[in-house]
Amino acid sequence: MKPNLTTTLVESLRERISSGHFAPGDKLPSENTLIAEHGVSRTVVREAITRLQAEGLVHTRRGAGSFALTPPAEPQMASALVPRTLDERRALMEFRVGFESEAAAKAAATYSIKDLAAMDEALRGFEAASGNASASMSCDYEFHLAVARATANNYFSHAVQNFGPSMIAMPRRRLEPSESRSAAQWGLVAAEHQAVRDAIASGDPQLAAAAMRIHLANSIYRLESESGSKN
Structure with a gap:
């Protein structure tokens, strides 16, 4: 179950970043908020954030939280540049x-x-x-x-x-x-x-x-x- 829950959360956050719901520099919801909103465990949230970091869509500052980065204009471009x-x-x-x-x-x-x-x-x-x-x-x-x-x-x-x-x-x-x-x-x-x-x-x-x-x-x-x- 956990990989599917993680993938679902990754896709949800990725879409919100790419669509501009989270503008570049915006702070993402806290772990507790994501847990409550999506009904997942803390482990799932952390795995999802790690995957978004690897994609270059999120960066995390110690003690400050996770923030959205500027997504490339085309999804194909994002894949090519990672x-x-x-x-x-x-x-x-x-x-x-x-x-x-x-x-x-x-x-x-x-x-x-x-x-x-x-x-x-x-x-x-x-x-x-x-x-x-x-x-x-x-x-x-x-x-x-x-x-x-x-x-x-x-x-x-x-x-x-x-x-x-x-x-x-x-x-x-x-x-x-x-x-x-x-x-x-x-x-x-x-x-x-x-x-x-x-x-x-x-x-x-x-x-x-x-x-x-x-x-x-x-x-x-x-x-x-x-x-x-x-x-």
Whole structure:
């Protein structure tokens, strides 16, 4: 029964997001509200939110709740942009190396105290997630979105929002707690995020671009190492 209940809830929330009932940035109903409205368990609600996160339709901020993201204009476009194979995830990461390195460089010249605060909040959330794949993916996305917003160029932040959390190239099986990374691996990612943040705060565009490039190049390496020959 549970998979059917989860699928039904996913389809209901997906339709409400795509139709604009939940506008981009709107907070979704709380777990308790969804439980009452749909007559499902807390486990079903959490599984549905996790699936919507993987589709790039929802992101969750620790302690704040889940929020709707901007859906692409065409459903076919959404399917095309969500990376599923190793080759697609690698292609997305290669695009991000150029795109986000430039964003980090720009951010170093334009950031505000508010922007740094947003990065710090995402960093704290990532560390607090303790390797939980779904929560870490959300905080990872929030960090990169904060960098994009720090450029003071809406095209950068709009592009990141269009990708949504699906831009974080994490294999679907890694959303299972038993497949979460070791503490050391999560620590490496956290350290790289911190290096990007500190480079931006230094006001040095070249240093910021280099820090982001190193982080994303390492992400490609980790993606391929963890995926092995299965993809």
